Amino acid sequence: MKKVSMLIPTYNEIENVGPLSEAIIEEFEKLPQYDYDIVFIDNDSRDGTRERLRELCASNKKIKAILNAKNFGQNNSPYYGITQTDGDCTILMCADFQDPIEMIPQLIQEWENGYKIVSAIKTSSKENKCVRFLRTCYYKMIKRFSDVEQIEHFTGFGLYDKSFVEIMRKLEDPTPFLRGVVAELGFKRKEIPYEQQLRRNGKSKNNFFSLYDIAMLSFTSYTKIGLRLATFLGVGIAFFSFMVAIVYLVYKLLYWDTFSAGMAPMVIGIFFLGAVQLIFLGLIGEYILSINKRIMNRPLVIEAERINFEDKK
Structure with missing residues (x-):
């Protein structure tokens, strides 16, 4: 039986981790032909998320958790989390329900069709229109000036075959940019469009400085x-x-x-x-x-x- 690992990065998501794990379990109950586990990697939450994750892990052995010693940033933590999974494939999604749970079967189906990477592309979003416009300008600028193919409106949400996860493990880069790594080193991939939903609970942890860090990491890593x-x-x-x-x-x-x-x-x-x-x-x-x-x-x-x-x- 093939195993699918779900990787969920968290930071102050106490209101979401319980409902999210329940929704994922319900989705896999419709897919009895697959084994699965849910791996949360917590980036030093301060709102009780860690205590809630311990409760979830105690109630279900298929739920696992990695608790970071401190906050290592929103790039390092998900990347590291993927390398710690042991499924035949790994699905990365955010903890706030902005990535649709119902897309899991579609991602798995494209993987079964032979694609090693299945990228979910955010073709529309319920986020602020101004933010959406600025993101579009950023993606187009990076794509225009980069020597490496860049994937527009790709947040990392998608499926990664274990063969690509192994490549990620061997890549000794202390500042990895997952979207760039997928574009530069990834196998032929399948792109699936989706509409990004609004955050269900809590507030976004992104601010000007965190978004600037991500933008400059991409800019300095993939453009001259x-x-x-x-x-x-x-x-x-x-x-x-x-x-x-x-x-x-x-x-x-x-x-x-x-x-x-x-x-x-x-x-x-x-x-x-x-x-x-x-x-x-x-x-x-x-x-x-x-x-x-x-x-x-x-x-x-x-x-x-x-x-x-x-x-x-």
Whole structure:
């Protein structure tokens, strides 16, 4: 009998973990030909989620939990969690019901059809329209400038065959970007469209800084445009400045007795060039920060506790 592992990352989801596990169990009762387990990986919740997970694990041995020693970020924790599953395939979905539970049979069916990766693509969403627009712009920008194929509106929700999970285990990257790894190293995949639902309970943990971190991780890992734009713009501004200087000199020589430009052009030019330099110093800093994190080679996650895992660690 084939086994399907469900991987659910959590952070302050006390109101959702119980109903979610019940909904998943009900879905697999309709699929008696498959064995399954539900693996929660908790990123140091502070709202009682851990205590609730312990209760769920005590009541059902098919429910497992990995409790992180601290919050290791919304990229590392799910990636690490997938590598700790032991099913013939692993389905990753969020804990807030935004990823439809009823899609589980469809994901499994496409896997049985031979696809090693089945990606759920968020073709529409009930989220804020402005947020949706900004996400679309971001995806298109990354796709336009990346050397690696990028998957638009792919949040990570989908199915991963154990052969791809094994590739993930061997990938020694302390700052993995799952969506990029799927696009760069994944097998031929099947894309399934879906409408993202509203969060059922609780509040989103995303904020400007967490979204910025994800965006910059993708940008620095899969594009060179930041560094090249700095070079090209620097050359362009240098050439433009040289031409302006020549025109300024010629005009002054011809009309030296009437010419008086004052300090305004110089002050404006200094402020403009200073702003450009600061912008690109920041971009270069992001690349260096990304390199630094990889060189340090920190572990993805440190576990504080794992529950209902028999022999795998």
